[in-house]
Amino acid sequence: MKQAGERISYGRGATAGLLGGIVMALVAMMATAAMGMGLFAAPTMIAGILLGPAAAMAGGVGVIMTGLALHMMLSVVFGLVFAFVVNTWTHEIWITAVVLAIALWLFNYHIVGAILPGARAMAEHEPVWLAAMTHLVFGAAMAFVASVGASRRSALA
Numbered sequence: 001m002k003q004a005g006e007r008i009s010y011g012r013g014a015t016a017g018l019l020g021g022i023v024m025a026l027v028a029m030m031a032t033a034a035m036g037m038g039l040f041a042a043p044t045m046i047a048g049i050l051l052g053p054a055a056a057m058a059g060g061v062g063v064i065m066t067g068l069a070l071h072m073m074l075s076v077v078f079g080l081v082f083a084f085v086v087n088t089w090t091h092e093i094w095i096t097a098v099v100l101a102i103a104l105w106l107f108n109y110h111i112v113g114a115i116l117p118g119a120r121a122m123a124e125h126e127p128v129w130l131a132a133m134t135h136l137v138f139g140a141a142m143a144f145v146a147s148v149g150a151s152r153r154s155a156l157a
Contacts, residue, residue, distance in 0.1 A: 008086055017076045020139070028130065028134045029042050044059055052118050053117055097140070101140075
């Protein structure tokens with residue numbers, strides 16, 4: 001007997017992750033600009049994860065583009081993980097997206113931040129409420145995009 005619930009294709013998961021990442025980045029950029037940190041503070045801090053905190057602090061177009069590219073690539077990967085979890089275990093799009101987004105934030109903050117100096121610097125400079133909010137935005141946007149193309153299967157199918 002097949003499991004009842006929602007299913008999404010991996011292409012839809014990747015697309016949902018990418019679009020969720022774009023929405024998240026836009027919200028983070030608007031928030032950091034409104035807080036006086038600058039419009040490109042978020043992508044610059046994200047670039048620091050890969051380039052290190054010193055390179056991120058140097059700034060520039062290359063650093064911003066690196067941060068945006070890294071964020072989008074990770075968003076696609078997370079969208080694929082999201083599709084796998086929905087299809088394999090939960091069969092629920094919305095709650096899975098929100099729980100995974102919060103888990104991702106906690107993992108980034110506590111694990112990645114403890115390992116990588118650039119991630120630690122980002123965790124120290126980005127307000128906790130902003131990080132939590134933008135990850136919730138990511139989860140909600142990803143769930144919305146995924147739910148548009150989801151299919152439902154009954155337990156009897």
